[in-house]
Amino acid sequence: MRDTNPDSLDTTEDRxxxxxxxxxxxxxxxxCGSGPMLSGYLTVRSNCAVCGEDLSHQRADDGPAYLTILxxxxxxxxxxxxxxxxxxxxPLVLASVFGVATVALSLFLLPRLKGVMVxxxxxxxxxGFGIESA
Structure with a gap:
């Protein structure tokens, strides 16, 4: 049975x-959807600049790269x-065009997929994203 007290935090419910x-x-x-998540191309900020949410817990590792390749x-x-x-x-034209397309699509998808995984x-x-600071 759920607690109906609005002051209690239910940390088991998904966001x-x-x-x-x-x-x-x-x-x-x-x-919050307002602050930038990344401080560089793939570097995740430790905290959101707008709402202060702690983003240092993320463990995206190689997941975005695997998804990008897939x-x-x-x-x-x-x-x-x-x-x-x-x-x-x-064949040279084909390799050139598809080589450029591969690099461009990979560079476009990689930071977005990292954001999705975080x-x-x-x-x-x-x-550790569920731990509320006191």
Whole structure:
């Protein structure tokens, strides 16, 4: 049975996952959605500059890189096959175009997927995100 006292904090209930993931995709704080989550290309700030949420608990590690490889590979591998069979371009042109596309898509997705992974950890109260400071 849930406690109906508004003063008590229920730290077992998950935070809103969809909003947090959208904020993470935008590279914003998963809590307030206003402050920037990243201080560099992939460096997560220790605290949100707007709401003060502690983001130092995140443990994204290699997850965003694996997801980036998975997504880029699943998008560009079939595209490479389709372009080659339909147009039969020169191999150097094909390698150049798809090489640039691979790098560009990877650079676009990597920080956004890191933001999403940090936001999921925040929403699920993983790795210390559920500990409320006294």
């Amino acid at each position: 809103p996952m969809g909003r947090a993931m959208l904020n993470g995709w935008r590279r914003r704080c998963p809590c 997504i880029v590979g699943h998008i560009l591998a079939p595209s490479l096959l389709a372009v080659y069979t339909a147009f039969e371009p020169d 936001a999921i950890q925040w929403a699920k109260r993983m790795h």
